Amino acid sequence: xxxxxxxxxxxxxxxxxxxxxxxxxxxxxxxxxxxxxxxxxxxxxxxxxxxxxxxxxxxxxxxxxxxxxxxxxxxxxxxxxxxxxxxxxxxxxxxxxxxxxxxxxxxxxxxxxxxxxxxxxxxxxxxxxxxxxxxxxxxxxxxxxxxxxxxxxxxxxxxxxxxxxxxxxxxxxxxxxxxxxxxxxxxxxxxxxxxxxxxxxxxxxxxxxxxxxxxxxxxxxxxxxxxxxxxxxxxxxxxxxxxxxxxxxxxxxxxxxxxxxxxxxxxxxxxxxxxxxxxxxxxxxxxxxxxxxxxxxxxxxxxxxxxxxxxxxxxxxxxxxxxxxxxxxxxxxxxxxxxxxxxxxxxxxxxxxxxxxxxxxxxxxxxxxxxxxxxxxxxxxxxxxxxxxxxxxxxxxxxxxxxxxxxxxxxxxxxxxxxxxxxxxxxxxxxxxxxxxxxxxxxxxxxxxxxxxxxxxxxxxxxxxxxxxxxxxxxxxxxxxxxxxxxxxxxxxxxxxxxxxxxxxxxxxxxxxxxxxxxxxxxxxxxxxxxxxxxxxxxxxxxxxxxxxxxxxxxxxxxxxxxxxxxxxxxxxxxxxxxxxxxxxxxxxxxxxxxxxxxxxxxxxxxxxxxxxxxxxxxxxxxxxxxxxxxxxxxxxxxxxxxxxxxxxxxxxxxxxxxxxxxxxxxxxxxxxxxxxxxxxxxxxxxxxxxxxxxxxxxxxxxxxxxxxxxxxxxxxxxxxxxxxxxxxxxxxxxxxxxxxxxxxxxxxxxxxxxxxxxxxxxxxxxxxxxxxxxxxxxxxxxxxxxxxxxxxxxxxxxxxxxxxxxxxxxxxxxxxxxxxxxxxxxxxxxxxxxxxxxxxxxxxxxxxxxxxxxxxxxxxxxxxxxxxxxxxxxxxxxxxxxx
Numbered sequence: 052x053x054x055x056x057x058x059x060x061x062x063x064x065x066x067x068x069x070x071x072x073x074x075x076x077x078x079x080x081x082x083x084x085x086x087x088x089x090x091x092x093x094x095x096x097x098x099x100x101x102x103x104x105x106x107x108x109x110x111x112x113x114x115x116x117x118x119x120x121x122x123x124x125x126x127x128x129x130x131x132x133x134x135x136x137x138x139x140x141x142x143x144x145x146x147x148x149x150x151x152x153x154x155x156x157x158x159x160x161x162x163x164x165x166x167x168x169x170x171x172x173x174x175x176x177x178x179x180x181x182x183x184x185x186x187x188x189x190x191x192x193x194x195x196x197x198x199x200x201x202x203x204x205x206x207x208x209x210x211x212x213x214x215x216x217x218x219x220x221x222x223x224x225x226x227x228x229x230x231x232x233x234x235x236x237x238x239x240x241x242x243x244x245x246x247x248x249x250x251x252x253x254x255x256x257x258x259x260x261x262x263x264x265x266x267x268x269x270x271x272x273x274x275x276x277x278x279x280x281x282x283x284x285x286x287x288x289x290x291x292x293x294x295x296x297x298x299x300x301x302x303x304x305x306x307x308x309x310x311x312x313x314x315x316x317x318x319x320x321x322x323x324x325x326x327x328x329x330x331x332x333x334x335x336x337x338x339x340x341x342x343x344x345x346x347x348x349x350x351x352x353x354x355x356x357x358x359x360x361x362x363x364x365x366x367x368x369x370x371x372x373x374x375x376x377x378x379x380x381x382x383x384x385x386x387x388x389x390x391x392x393x394x395x396x397x398x399x400x401x402x403x404x405x406x407x408x409x410x411x412x413x414x415x416x417x418x419x420x421x422x423x424x425x426x427x428x429x430x431x432x433x434x435x436x437x438x439x440x441x442x443x444x445x446x447x448x449x450x451x452x453x454x455x456x457x458x459x460x461x462x463x464x465x466x467x468x469x470x471x472x473x474x475x476x477x478x479x480x481x482x483x484x485x486x487x488x489x490x491x492x493x494x495x496x497x498x499x500x501x502x503x504x505x506x507x508x509x510x511x512x513x514x515x516x517x518x519x520x521x522x523x524x525x526x527x528x529x530x531x532x533x534x535x536x537x538x539x540x541x542x543x544x545x546x547x548x549x550x551x552x553x554x555x556x557x558x559x560x561x562x563x564x565x566x567x568x569x570x571x572x573x574x575x576x577x578x579x580x581x582x583x584x585x586x587x588x589x590x591x592x593x594x595x596x597x598x599x600x601x602x603x604x605x606x607x608x609x610x611x612x613x614x615x616x617x618x619x620x621x622x623x624x625x626x627x628x629x630x631x632x633x634x635x636x637x638x639x640x641x642x643x644x645x646x647x648x649x650x651x652x653x654x655x656x657x658x659x660x661x662x663x664x665x666x667x668x669x670x671x672x673x674x675x676x677x678x679x680x681x682x683x684x685x686x687x688x689x690x691x692x693x694x695x696x697x698x699x700x701x702x703x704x705x706x707x708x709x710x711x712x713x714x715x716x717x718x719x720x721x722x723x724x725x726x727x728x729x730x731x732x733x734x735x736x737x738x739x740x741x742x743x744x745x746x747x748x749x750x751x752x753x754x755x756x757x758x759x760x761x762x763x764x765x766x767x768x769x770x771x772x773x774x775x776x777x778x779x780x781x782x783x784x785x786x787x788x789x790x791x792x793x794x795x796x797x798x799x800x801x802x803x804x805x806x807x808x809x810x811x812x813x814x815x816x817x818x819x820x821x822x823x824x825x826x827x828x829x830x831x832x833x834x835x836x837x838x839x840x841x842x843x844x845x846x847x848x849x850x851x852x853x854x855x856x857x858x859x860x861x862x863x864x865x866x867x868x869x870x871x872x873x874x875x876x877x878x879x880x881x882x883x884x885x886x887x888x889x890x891x892x893x894x895x896x897x898x899x900x901x902x903x904x905x906x907x908x909x910x911x912x913x914x915x916x917x918x919x920x921x922x923x924x925x926x927x928x929x930x931x932x933x934x935x
Contacts, residue, residue, distance in 0.1 A: 067246050074180050074242070075135035076126060079142060082178045083123040086146055090116045093167075101157060108153060115149040139179050140189065146171050147193045151200035159204030160216040168193055169227045176231025176238075183236035190228025197224065288313065301565060308558045325385070326437065326454060329461050336379040336465060343408045344372045347417070350384060351406060354391050361400040369408040376415050376486050382462050386470070389455040390419040390482045397423035397480070414468065414487040421481075426474040434472065435460045540575035544568035548664055551575070551591040553582040553608070554626070555601055563595060566653035567660070579603025586612055586621060593663055595656070598627035598638065606641045613642030620670065622663040626651075774924040775811050777844040777856065778803030784818045784842065788826065795826050795838045802844020805854050807921040813897045814921065817905075818842065818858070820890040821917045825860035827881065828915070832863055847920050853903075857918030864911040873907065 090112045097105040122145065125131050126138055150167040157164060172193060175186050197220075205212050288309050291298075298306070328334040351365050358365065376383075394404045398421045405420040426434060437457040456470075463470040467487050474480035543564060550567055551574045554560040564573050574589050576582040578601040586594060586608075594612070598605040605625060612618050625643040627634060638646045644666075645659050781799035788797065807814075822840055829838040840860050847853035865873070872878045876892040891905075898905040898919045909915040 063247065063250060066250070067243060070246060071180065071242075072132055072135050075139065076132050078179050079126050079131070079135055079139055080123060082139075082142055082174060083119050083126060085174070085178070086119045086142065087116055087123065090119070090146075090149070100163065104156060107156070111149050111152060115145060118145045136181075136185070139181065142179075143171060143175065143189050143193065147196060151196050154197065155200040155204050155207075159201045159208070159210065160212050160220060162204075165197065165220040165224065168197060168224055172224065172227045172231050176234035179235075180238065180242065181235045182239050183232050186232040186235040187228065190225070190232065194221070194224050194228070304561070304565065308562060325458050325462075329458075329465070334382075334462075334465065336382060338377050338379055338466075340375050341378055341380055341383070343369060343374050343376060343415070343417070346380075347387065347406055347408065350387050350391065354388065354395065357392065358395045358398070358404065361395070361398060361402070363395060363398055363401070364403045366403060366405045367407075368405070371410065374408060374410065374415060377488070378466055378486060383466070386459040386462050386484065387417070387419070389459045390484075393455065393482075394419055394421035394423065394480075397421065399423060411485060414485055417484040417486075419482045420479065422479040425476040425478055425480055426472070427476050431474065435470070540577070542572060542574055544571050544573040546572055548572065548593070549574060549589065549591040550660065551582065551585055551589065551594045553577075553579070553594060553600065553605070554597040555599075556597075559597070562653075563656070566656065567595075570657065571660070577601070579605065579608045582608050583611055586618060587615070590618070591621065592667060593622040593624065593660055595624050595626060595660070596643075598625060598634075606637065609638075609641040609643050620667060622667055624656075624659060624663060771810050771812070772808055773811050774806055774808045776803065777805050777807060777854070780811070780815060780818060781842045783815060784822055787819055788822055791823065791826055793830075795829050795840060797822060797826075797840045797842075799842045802854070802856075805844045805846075806924040807844075807854050807856075808924045809901055809921050810897075813900075814856075817894040817897050817919075818856070820894045821858040824890065825858055825862065825915075828860055828862035835862065837861070850920065852923050853920040854923050855918055855920050857916055859914065859916045861914040864909040864913055864915055865907075866911065870907065870909060874905070 093112055094105070094109060097108045101108070119142070122138065122142060126135070131138055147168060150164050150171070153164045153167075154162040172190050175181060175189055181189070201212065201217070204210070288306055292303075292306055325334065347369075348367060351367060355365060391404070391406070398404060402422040404422075405418070407418045407420070409416060435456050437454060460470040463484055463486070469485045470482065471485070472480055472482045544567065548571050550571045552560055552563050552567070553576045554563065555577050560575060560577075564575065567573055574585055574591055576585050580602040582594070582596065582600070583603065585591070596605045596608060600608070605627075609623050609625065612621055612623060622644045623642065624645045624647055625638040625641075626647050626649060627638065628649045635646050644663055647656060647659060778799070781803060785797050785799075822842065825840040829835050829840070832838070838861065840858060842856075842858055844854055844856050847855045869880060873891050874895045876889060878892075895905045901919075901921060903920045905917065905919045907915060907917050
């Protein structure tokens with residue numbers, strides 16, 4: 052391997068050296084010519100500066116020019132090619148020697164002729180392709196000879212050499228030499244790099260040409276091999292369709308599909324073969340006179356049925372009915388048929404297609420004019436490129452591989468003509484064939500090998516049936532368009548699981564529908580937008596979705612289906628002709644549940660659909676079971692919570708009742724005695740009176756606790772309902788808590804005139820408790836700003852016969868862990884000495900007995916709002932509450 056690499060490197064280096072000699076020889080010729088021209092032009096210098104030496108120096112210049120002429124002649128020979136480097140040194144020696152002689156004969160170091168040496172050195176770097184070392188070596192040689200000339204002048208004339216003059220001339224000579232050497236180095240490296248790059252490009256181009264030839268040969272071979280079996284598929288099917296009219300409906304429909312798509316494939320293979328023959332220069336023309344009137348009329352009639360589905364009209368006309376062209380009838384037929392089928396394909400329904408022919412400058416012109424979609428300006432320059440299409444996206448509507456117009460143009464140019472077009476996007480296109488009027492050439496027939504390539508069967512050119520007609524039918528074929536475009540397709544199949552089939556190719560969609568309609572209810576769609584609309588409205592169980600669709604491709608449709616929470620259960624099977632792994636990954640990443648590559652078996656498609664639908668049923672069952680389990684678990688938790696709470700409340704009630712029974716009587720006696728003692732003032736000692744007062748306050752507190760416990764243990768019933776205004780309730784609450792407020796603004800803002808019907812004492816207890824808690828919350832704030840408690844009443848939004856009563860504070864609010872427990876008995880955030888945690892629990896119970904609920908809203912840093920609803924004053928409402 053190493054020897055092989057070294058061999059390649061040596062070969063490349065030898066090739067470079069060979070090219071380098073050629074470049075050196077070529078450049079040296081130019082350098083010699085420049086010297087031949089430049090030396091005589093120096094006569095003017097002598098006349099201006101050294102007229103006394105004009106004759107002598109003229110001789111030197113003419114002799115130098117003669118030597119350069121001789122050098123130029125030698126360089127042009129093979130000897131000059133072999134010794135280009137040495138002759139380059141000779142060129143420099145000839146010129147610099149003549150200049151050094153002039154320096155010697157004039158002023159030595161002070162002579163202005165040293166500037167000529169600079170020009171020679173500069174020429175080395177610019178004209179001659181020398182290396183860095185070569186240029187540097189020649190520069191030093193020139194400099195040394197210059198020094199010899201200067202020293203010789205000093206020896207002969209005894210004129211002193213001024214250091215300033217020597218330094219100045221030496222500086223410019225050496226600096227110029229350095230610049231030229233660097234320039235030579237850069238140029239030399241660039242030439243070497245360019246050479247190797249060119250060699251590499253040549254190798255790559257050669258390999259590409261070889262690959263292109265192999266590709267062309269492969270396509271020619273494979274196309275040739277495919278044409279025969281395809282013809283043998285097409286022809287028997289055509290005969291069956293023509294001879295047997297009583298075929299069952301599904302059988303007939305399947306045979307029509309086979310017939311149509313065999314023609315489609317045969318046309319594609321014919322186009323590929325034509326491309327290969329054009330590339331290899333094997334397409335030969337058999338030109339003959341063609342009467343345009345009959346020829347074009349026959350071609351239009353042969354494709355007229357293709358435009359009937361769109362209600363297209365054809366108009367024919369020529370300025371001269373007897374106008375003839377000289378062309379290959381079969382080849383030109385391909386060109387005109389391609390233009391006609393394209394015009395049909397891209398025309399709007401109900402449009403007009405015109406075919407005109409007339410004499411033009413230099414020949415005959417045939418125009419095919421349509422009123423279709425037109426060609427965008429940014430796509431115009433690539434219309435005739437092979438495999439190029441106006442719309443190359445995955446949402447394109449037109450089928451094809453982009454060979455038709457390229458073939459049409461190349462065949463036209465093979466006739467010596469030209470194919471051009473003019474188009475206005477959205478309004479239509481005109482294609483023009485311009486053919487020269489030439490004399491009839493001797494007919495040229497294709498070889499037997501080429502005939503076999505063209506027909507697929509040896510001798511088929513002369514065989515009338517079935518091959519020749521099959522190939523002509525293929526040229527006239529145009530993929531069927533969907534006549535339902537823009538219309539809603541009918542549903543087919545039995546009731547049951549619904550499947551949406553989305554495909555813009557009518558044959559493929561019909562095949563899938565025929566395969567599935569026996570087992571499923573089938574919905575159909577043609578493009579991506581319509582598919583998404585059908586999915587949202589019909590909610591199918593499964594979607595069979597083609598990747599490439601008009602308006603919106605299958606990938607985007609699938610993504611939007613899976614992004615909609617209401618459509619998550621919809622299964623999607625993606626169909627595509629792409630078989631690479633990246634395409635499969637892209638399809639599955641878009642959310643597709645399965646991926647099926649064309650061609651596929653209908654049995655496989657049905658099996659995959661059944662698997663996907665069974666999976667959906669399992670998912671639905673699991674989801675329903677999960678919902679049931681979640682609901683059951685929630686009910687169990689709620690029941691458990693209620694049971695625990697009920698048992699806890701019952702236990703607390705029994706405990707509270709026992710405590711009340713044991714301490715209530717002695718507590719009443721103690722309170723009564725202390726009250727009597729304090730009122731009678733029997734004790735005169737102030738300290739004792741203070742102690743009695745403290746005892747009285749403690750007893751009152753204990754009595755309040757027992758009262759709360761009694762209320763908690765034995766909630767009052769609603770047998771003492773009365774009507775009262777909220778203003779009375781708010782005023783009494785303010786009066787009762789005014790001593791506790793201490794800087795807190797307590798006020799009623801609205802609803803004071805509203806009248807409610809409830810147990811006034813119980814509601815008053817609730818309101819006092821809520822306001823008292825709000826005051827305590829404000830007093831616990833670090834630095835409250837304008838502390839206030841607001842009571843209000845207003846018409847309830849949920850019930851017009853109810854009134855909402857609320858208390859709002861601007862304290863710190865409550866965190867979630869406190870908020871979740873505030874109505875629990877004996878839960879409090881205050882110190883043990885400040886409360887038992889029964890106030891809100893009792894208030895909650897009281898509100899509940901009024902068929903309402905005590906609610907709270909809070910926000911940290913902004914305060915809290917407690918509110919509940921009371922019935923407005925109504926007699927019927929009073930009776931209902933009492934009964935409850």
